[in-house]
Amino acid sequence: MRYIPNSPGERRSMLADIGLEQIEDLFDQIPEQLKLREAIGIGDPMSEPDLLDYFRALAARNRTEYQTFLGAGAYSHYIPVIIDSLISRAEFFTAYTPYQPELSQGTLQYTFEFQTMICQLTGMEVANASLYDGSTAVAEAVLMANRVTRRSKFVVADTVHPQYREVVSAYTRNLGLTIHTVGHGEAGTIDPTSLGIDRDTAAVVVQSPNFFGCVEDLAAISEAAHEAGALLVVAISEPMSLGILKPPGACGADIVAGETQSFGIPLSYGGPYCGLFATLDKYVRQMPGRLVGEAQDGEGRRGYVLTLSTREQHIRREKATSNICTNQGLFALMATVYLSTMGKRGVQEVARQNLQKAHYAAAQISKIPGFELMFGAPFFNEFVVRTPQPADQVIIGLLDKQIIGGIGLERFYPKLNDAMLVCVTETAKKEAIDRLVSALA
């Protein structure tokens, strides 16, 4: 796709054609008080060498020697170098949404493979070409459950990522949908027998592993939801867990919505990431987002096409299933390259390493006087530690030792001021874990 600039003369003639004098006249409908009057504060222009120096100096301020144990929706996993070299190919790197999509068979093919791998991982029947991120995917799942069931009440576990819940609330606030948040029990999971589901409930929204790292009892929650005719929406913030846990599809999930950042996408201070969205065939016409299908041309050759587009805005207008009519193409490509590079066994191996390292760390930390695991439910690569002093103090203390120890949960759960969420992935070597343990002791 090319950027075609226009000359001042061309601009003048276009403005004259529509009866305007200057570009600013195009923005007359924006109220005066909302217009930016002063220049944007980005400083003066720089020469190329000065610019490079400036960014090198900024980059030098990055502290890469710290060992991180942060998780909570953004996971530090090893990123194979092949990802950067493949996504940097001009055919992939330069294209925005292809407006004649079938012309870009390569793009459609990797998207089809992305969808296929998401289905295999989640145990679902159909997956879309991706959404913006995990939080918006969960919000889209809520809207879809409302369309499928024509019910308007949602039961949402308080163990779903707090930021995902904020986005769900922003999406649903003005649509007449109500959200009932159910609290977690002592084990760190929700109780499937007391969810308060009734005949108005469109869906139960639960995350597993949940925000505390605990594995929820999806099968029991699914049974409770389905008994009342409600759907089960499973959110996933750490998809690497799918390398070792039973897929949500096998536990009765109707919609799986979440994040694929763990699959080769850099942390990048929190985004951009790439949402996954999968469901069952019978609900496909209510699914949001783009969908690539495999087809045959007139000569029987395999080809890829955008399919079921009648759900989308350019055909359905205001009755579209979503106002999302694009996807996170380049990031879905990163995930596709990651998953094809690692393969089934590779993802299982990474998941196993995460599990073992996290459990080793949890066991060592629990031995320190004053520290213990807060919850008893099984966990994957994240767990909550009860700290002898307020967690935020403990975390600041660790920074002096070049360790980013975890996240204090007080900011999300005001009662949990002595709780620290710790994540251990395959990137933490045993010595690093031991260093964390001795720093805490």
Add this chain to the structure above:
Amino acid sequence: MANTPEDLSYTKDHEWVRAKGDQATVGITDHAQHQLGDVVYVELPKVGDKFEASEPFGSVESVKAVSEVYMPLGGAVIEVNESLNDSPEQVNEDPYGDGWMIRIKIDNPAQVDALLTSIEYEDYIKEEAAE
């Protein structure tokens, strides 16, 4: 020329109505299915849903377009043709028979007389074609 049975009533939105007392069966006309082309999906309401006259009660999707289907008369849905889920092509093959969409209980049966007769409907589609 499209088939327009004389014993049915019609709307300008191309639905047909087979009314009997306070109940009616509703579908789309032969002319409508010709215009749409191969129907691949029919979205229908639920039994118990209530609609005003002219309100959309569902949609018909053909290969490249989706069209709303409108309620010819105000009323409540008492039965839907579930077989269209698996065989939407019945709308093309037998629009006045197996391709029916919903049965409704009519709020005001007197309104049936206000619908188009087969002759009026045929004239209407001729006019539409002429425009």
